[in-house]
Amino acid sequence: MPKAAKGRSGKAEKKRSKKDPNAPKRGLSAYMFFANEQRENVREENPGVSFGQVGKILGERWKALSDKQRAPYEAKAAADKKRYEDEKQAYNADGDDDASS
DNA sequence: CAGCTGATTGTTGGC
DNA sequence: GCCAACAATCAGCTG
Numbered sequence: 001m002p003k004a005a006k007g008r009s010g011k012a013e014k015k016r017s018k019k020d021p022n023a024p025k026r027g028l029s030a031y032m033f034f035a036n037e038q039r040e041n042v043r044e045e046n047p048g049v050s051f052g053q054v055g056k057i058l059g060e061r062w063k064a065l066s067d068k069q070r071a072p073y074e075a076k077a078a079a080d081k082k083r084y085e086d087e088k089q090a091y092n093a094d095g096d097d098d099a100s101s
Numbered sequence: 102c103a104g105c106t107g108a109t110t111g112t113t114g115g116c
Numbered sequence: 117g118c119c120a121a122c123a124a125t126c127a128g129c130t131g
Contacts, residue, residue, distance in 0.1 A: 051113035059122035
């Protein structure tokens with residue numbers, strides 16, 4: 001696996017700040033859709049487990065799926081991205097319906 | 102021209 | 117309302 005280390009270097013640091021005025025929130029991620037469905041299943045097989053467990057289990061199950069199984073989730077993610085494209089568009093449009101400002 | 106980075110998305114669960 | 121691991125993302129900016 002090529003490709004130099006990607007974004008998250010490897011630390012569990014979170015931080016997100018604003019930077020754009022309209023900030024076109026990106027589309028969701030395949031994991032988001034997958035979690036939406038598995039969260040029920042995972043929690044059912046792991047009753048009483050706090051997010052810490054479910055969260056990790058969810059991740060394991062996620063990768064446990066076959067590329068094809070994630071396909072539907074990826075598909076949703078792609079569809080969601082589309083939605084984001086729209087926001088991005090408005091972001092570009094600068095919300096100026098009238099060229100004359 | 103190419104590569105990186107940051108920002109974001111949603112789950113649960115308690116205070 | 118926020119925070120945390122878990123995973124994907126991928127669009128935009130910069131040198």
